[in-house]
Amino acid sequence: MRATSSTYSSGRAVSDNSYRQRGHLTLSLVALIAVMFGFGYALVPLYDVLCEITGLNGKTASTAATVIEKPDPDREVAVEFMSTVNANGAWSFEPVTTRLTVNPGKLYTVSYTARNELKENRVAQAVPSVAPGTAAKYLLKTECFCFTEQAFLASEEKQMPVTFIVDPELPAHVDTITLSYTIFTKNKL
Amino acid sequence: MTSHAAEHHDEHHHGPEKGLKRWLFATNHKDIGTMYLVFALAMFFVGGAMAFVIRAELFQPGLQFVDPGFFNQMTTMHALFMIFGGVMPAFVGLANWMIPLQVGAPDMALPRMNNWSFWILPFAFTMLFSTLFMDGGAPAGGWTLYPPLVLQTGNAFPFVILSVHMMGISSIMGSINVIVTIMNMRAPGMTMLKMPLFTWTWLITAYLLILAMPVLAAAVTMLLTDHYAATSFFNAAGGGDPVMFQHIFWFFGHPEVYIMILPAFGVISEIIPTFARKKLFGYSAMVYATASIAFLSFIVWAHHMFTVGMPLSGELFFMFATMLIAVPTGVKVFNWVSTMWRGSMTFETPMLFAVAFVFLFTIGGFSGLMLAIVPADFQYHDTYFVVAHFHYVLVPGAVFGIMAGVYYWLPKWSGNMYNEKLGKLHFWLSTIFVNVTFFPQHFLGLAGMPRRIPDYATQFADFNLISSIGAFVFGLSQLLFVYIIWQCVRGGTKATDEVWEGSHGLEWTLPSPAPYHSFELPPTVR
Numbered sequence: 001m002r003a004t005s006s007t008y009s010s011g012r013a014v015s016d017n018s019y020r021q022r023g024h025l026t027l028s029l030v031a032l033i034a035v036m037f038g039f040g041y042a043l044v045p046l047y048d049v050l051c052e053i054t055g056l057n058g059k060t061a062s063t064a065a066t067v068i069e070k071p072d073p074d075r076e077v078a079v080e081f082m083s084t085v086n087a088n089g090a091w092s093f094e095p096v097t098t099r100l101t102v103n104p105g106k107l108y109t110v111s112y113t114a115r116n117e118l119k120e121n122r123v124a125q126a127v128p129s130v131a132p133g134t135a136a137k138y139l140l141k142t143e144c145f146c147f148t149e150q151a152f153l154a155s156e157e158k159q160m161p162v163t164f165i166v167d168p169e170l171p172a173h174v175d176t177i178t179l180s181y182t183i184f185t186k187n188k189l
Numbered sequence: 190m191t192s193h194a195a196e197h198h199d200e201h202h203h204g205p206e207k208g209l210k211r212w213l214f215a216t217n218h219k220d221i222g223t224m225y226l227v228f229a230l231a232m233f234f235v236g237g238a239m240a241f242v243i244r245a246e247l248f249q250p251g252l253q254f255v256d257p258g259f260f261n262q263m264t265t266m267h268a269l270f271m272i273f274g275g276v277m278p279a280f281v282g283l284a285n286w287m288i289p290l291q292v293g294a295p296d297m298a299l300p301r302m303n304n305w306s307f308w309i310l311p312f313a314f315t316m317l318f319s320t321l322f323m324d325g326g327a328p329a330g331g332w333t334l335y336p337p338l339v340l341q342t343g344n345a346f347p348f349v350i351l352s353v354h355m356m357g358i359s360s361i362m363g364s365i366n367v368i369v370t371i372m373n374m375r376a377p378g379m380t381m382l383k384m385p386l387f388t389w390t391w392l393i394t395a396y397l398l399i400l401a402m403p404v405l406a407a408a409v410t411m412l413l414t415d416h417y418a419a420t421s422f423f424n425a426a427g428g429g430d431p432v433m434f435q436h437i438f439w440f441f442g443h444p445e446v447y448i449m450i451l452p453a454f455g456v457i458s459e460i461i462p463t464f465a466r467k468k469l470f471g472y473s474a475m476v477y478a479t480a481s482i483a484f485l486s487f488i489v490w491a492h493h494m495f496t497v498g499m500p501l502s503g504e505l506f507f508m509f510a511t512m513l514i515a516v517p518t519g520v521k522v523f524n525w526v527s528t529m530w531r532g533s534m535t536f537e538t539p540m541l542f543a544v545a546f547v548f549l550f551t552i553g554g555f556s557g558l559m560l561a562i563v564p565a566d567f568q569y570h571d572t573y574f575v576v577a578h579f580h581y582v583l584v585p586g587a588v589f590g591i592m593a594g595v596y597y598w599l600p601k602w603s604g605n606m607y608n609e610k611l612g613k614l615h616f617w618l619s620t621i622f623v624n625v626t627f628f629p630q631h632f633l634g635l636a637g638m639p640r641r642i643p644d645y646a647t648q649f650a651d652f653n654l655i656s657s658i659g660a661f662v663f664g665l666s667q668l669l670f671v672y673i674i675w676q677c678v679r680g681g682t683k684a685t686d687e688v689w690e691g692s693h694g695l696e697w698t699l700p701s702p703a704p705y706h707s708f709e710l711p712p713t714v715r
Contacts, residue, residue, distance in 0.1 A: 022298050022373050029365045033403050040407020040437060044422060047433045056500060062428070086426070087337075125426045133498075184426030 058133035060179075063147060065140040065165075071106040072168045078102075079139075079166070081110060082180035089185045090117040091124065096159070104168040107142065111161040114183065116152035123186040124150045126160075131178040138167040139177055149186055205705055213308075216300035217705065218285045221307050223602070225282030226595070228310060230671065232274030233588075235318070237664050239267035244626075244660040246643050247653050260643035261329035262321065268332035272449065273356040274314050276583065279591045280452040281306075281363045284391045287598065288367060290696035290703060291385045293376025293712045298369035306362035313355035320345035331641060333438055334409065336423040336431050340416050350413045357402045364395035364402075376695070378714035382473060385694050387594075389476050390455030393483045394448050400487070401444035408437040432497050439490035447486045450550075450582060451479060453590025454521060457543045459694070460597050461525050464540035465532025466691035471524040478517035478524075485514045495563050496570045504563045511561035515554065522551055537689070538612030542593035545585060545620050553581030556631065571641075574634025580627045585620070592619075592670065599677055600684035604702030607677035615673060618666035625659030 051057040079102055081095035092115040102108055116122055126146040130136040141147075145160035152158065166177065205211045205220065215221050242263045246254050255263070285303065289296055297303050320327040325343010328334070334349075342349065371392050375384070384392075411422040412434070421427025423434045462469045469475065491499060491507040499507075525547050534540070556578040560566050569575060600606050629652035634640075638649045645653065684701040695714070699707050 018373060022369050025369050025372055026299065026365055029368060029399060033361055033399055036400055036403035037407050040404040040440075041411075043404075043407075043437050043440065044411075044433065047430070047436060054500070057430070057432075127425045133500075182425065184424075186426055 056133050058130040058136045060128050060130055060136050060139055060141060064142050064144070067107070067140050067142060067165050069105060069107055069165070070168060072104045075104055075168075076101050077104060077166055077170065077174070078176045079108075079164075080176065080178040081112075082178060083112060084180065084182040086182050086184045089183065091115065091183050091185070092117060092157075093126075093181070093183045102166055104166040104170055107163055107165050109143075109161050109163040111159045112145065112181065113157065114150070114152070114160055115157035116155055119154045121154055122152050124152060125184045125186050126150070126181045127184060129180045129182070131180070132174065135170065135174050135177045138170040138174075139179065140165050140167055146181060214304065215307075216296070216304055218289050218297045218300070218303065219602075219703065219705065221297075221303050222282045222285030222287075224307050225278045225285060228307075229275050229277075229279035229282060229591075230674075232270050232278070232314065233667070235314075236267050236270035236275055237667065239263045239270065240660060241664055243267065244657040247645070248657040249654070250645055250647050250650050252644055255643065257643045258326060258329060261331075261641065262327040264641050265328050265330065265332055266317070266321070269317060269328075269353075270314070271583075272332065272445075273353075273360075274310070276449045276587050276591070277356075277360055278310060280391075280394070280449070280587075281360065283387075283452065283456070283591070283594050283598075284363070284367055286602065287696060288370055288388050288391060289374070290601075290699065290707060291388045291694060292371060292374060292379055293695050293708045293714065294370055294374035295706065295708050297366045298374055299366050302362050303366050306359045306366070309355050309359040309362075313352045313359065316348050316355070317352040320348050323348070333435075333442065334412065335438070336412060336415065336434050339412065346416060347413065350409045353409050354406055357406050360398050361402050364398040367391055367395040368399075376708070376711040376714050382476065383714060385455075386458035386469065386472070386475055387452070387455035390451045390458070390479050393479050394451045397444045397448050397451070397483055397486065401441045401448070404437060405441035405445075408434060408441065411437075432494075435494045435497060436490065439493045440487070442493065443490045444483075444486045446579075446582070447482060449587045450590075451483070453546065453550075453587045453594075454479060456590045456594040456597070457525060457546050458521075460539045460543040460593055461528050461547075462693065463597075463689050463691045464537060464543070465529045465534050467528055467532040468693075469524070470527035470530075471520070474520055475524055478520040481517040482514060485510060485517070489514065492561055492566070495566045508561055508563050512558060515558055518554055522547060522554075535690075537596075538607070538609060538616055539593045539597035541613065541616045541620075542589050542596065545616070546589045546593060549585030549589070549620075549623070550582055553578055553583075553586055556581065569634060571639055572634035573630045573638045573640055576640050577627050577630035577634055580630070584627065585623050589619075595674070597689075598696070599674065600688045601696060601699070601701050601703055603678045604684055605677050605679075605681035606684050606688075607673050607681065611669060611673050611676075615666060615669045618669065619663060622659045622663035622666065626656050626663050627659075629653075629656045629659075 051059060079100050081098055083093045083095055085091045085093050093112065095110065095112050097110045100108060100110060114124065128144070128146050130139055141162060141164045143161060143163040145162060150158070150160065205217065206214065211220060212224060215224065242255060243260065246252070246260055285297060323344045325345060327345055328339065328342050328349045330338040330342065340346070371384070371388060411420065414420040415422055415424055421429040423429045423431045425431065458469055458475055489507055489511045491503065492511045495504060495507070556574065560569055560575065560578060596607065596612055633649055633652050636649065638645055686700055687697050688701060695712060696703070698712065
């Protein structure tokens with residue numbers, strides 16, 4: 001604006017150097033802003049890494065584990081099964097077995113029953129969670145319906161198996177593990 | 190501290206442009222500061238009208254006036270308008286007016302960007318306001334925009350995200366301007382540790398904004414792509430995690446609460462020495478305390494989410510880090526009180542607001558300490574105790590800081606003294622009724638009344654009635670504030686250059702009203 005420029009040219013002697021300094025500082029601040037925007041996104045992988053290292057959040061692996069059976073007949077751990085339907089998604093979703101006493105190091109298979117309550121084809125995704133969260137990495141699954149999306153025809157009912165093993169390394173103070181699945185409707189995209 | 194009175198070069202003086210062009214194309218820091226302040230005042234009344242709806246509905250148990258969905262829109266919009274439209278622009282307005290005057294600079298460093306950062310705001314808030322008339326209504330999931338609830342917003346959703354982006358861009362540009370001005374345009378002799386505290390607190394605030402606002406921008410962009418581009422940042426079905434949003438949001442959100450209070454600390458640190466007629470006690474301690482608070486604000490975010498499920502070690506870390514903030518804050522309160530100690534104090538309106546700030550902000554600080562205690566927080570979380578806490582630090586904290594600053598510098602801006610009798614009346618009405626409004630909310634929260642609900646059990650009726658009456662009178666008495674400003678701008682007793690007997694600093698060496706162009710020749714600071 002005219003008033004401003006004349007202020008500089010007439011009154012205060014502002015050297016080119018000062019303008020250059022202002023430009024440099026402005027640019028470095030803009031760069032800092034870009035870095036912080038990126039940092040916001042970097043928090044996403046950081047969050048996952050942190051959860052994985054600390055075993056927080058009760059997340060189990062999303063792919064099948066390869067295990068060798070080495071049953072420990074002297075130790076018994078109770079495994080409880082739960083189910084939740086997300087956002088009133090019109091699914092019937094129940095564990096067939098709600099509680100099972102297992103020996104660590106031995107494979108077991110249980111199943112969940114899921115029924116599509118709508119008269120249209122839909123895709124579901126089940127998301128597991130383990131409590132206590134620190135036990136999650138000791139619950140290894142060789143097969144699980146949660147590894148992939150599950151397609152359902154209209155009103156279809158399915159038995160969905162999960163095969164798991166409790167790692168004998170499970171800390172001694174844990175005597176009960178709760179495995180919970182939440183079923184989500186995946187929109188047809 | 191200063192030498193030269195302002196020097197005049199009348200032959201070079203260009204007055205302001207005539208008419209609307211003066212404001213649309215404004216690059217003068219005083220014009221832009223005025224626009225920011227007027228805009229903030231308008232937004233206070235819009236946000237206040239929303240608070241009026243909330244308190245009217247909560248006047249009695251049962252549903253009287255609005256349906257619960259609209260009530261939730263009111264709580265959400267009240268917060269967004271007050272935080273991003275009221276408090277933040279008001280402080281940017283004060284910064285625009287005062288920082289060049291306090292450091293002896295002719296204007297802000299980047300005047301055109303300054304124009305842009307202001308003019309984004311009216312568009313952002315028009316857009317946000319327009320969501321009230323959209324299908325599905327305004328956002329109603331709380332100002333924290335937690336998914337998955339916020340993803341259920343109707344047509345308003347993309348408009349909310351875009352307006353939040355615009356507010357962020359505006360305050361980021363404002364901060365760049367503040368930093369570049371302070372770093373490059375100080376008068377000769379004005380070393381960093383000679384800068385007035387308002388300038389210091391704003392410098393630190395500007396850095397907080399630059400570090401925190403882009404993270405909010407990232408978080409809301411993720412919300413947008415989760416909704417429209419089938420990403421799954423916060424969608425568990427796709428491998429994301431809604432709790433992660435809370436972490437990212439509060440990584441921005443906690444620095445944000447200091448963004449709203451640090452400049453108020455600066456204003457109070459200017460006012461108390463003036464009216465105690467003493468130098469500020471422990472100037473450098475004040476600077477370092479402010480910087481410590483700013484640093485700590487980045488490592489305490491999870492205290493907003495103790496109840497989401499966190500390991501014990503995490504809860505302990507965030508509890509102790511949060512309590513640590515009480516130390517530098519305590520230093521500040523101690524120094525304000527020590528500045529008053531044995532000062533020859535007078536109690537003009539700015540000083541009254543400043544003293545009330547020290548007292549009432551400290552109450553809000555103490556309830557914050559209570560909330561930091563993890564086991565106690567499990568009971569207090571999402572109750573009216575939290576509402577009482579953050580309103581104590583924001584209303585008799587940040588807002589009183591703004592009003593104190595306006596009364597303090599208004600004679601310098603307008604050249605006229607405001608009406609002291611009315612100013613005092615405004616102060617007493619505000620101070621009494623802000624407490625009538627918010628103090629009973631502590632009791633409601635401790636008794637278990639949840640926040641963000643339009644109806645409540647009858648046991649909470651009495652305190653809600655008191656709180657609503659307080660809110661109505663507090664809100665209406667702010668009309669007096671508008672009248673006092675209007676009256677002062679129109680005319681009145683002429684202010685001297687010093688304005689206040691004990692005033693100190695470069696801004697008081699200028700004539701009142703401050704000329705359109707000031708410090709064209711830099712003053713020398715010894």
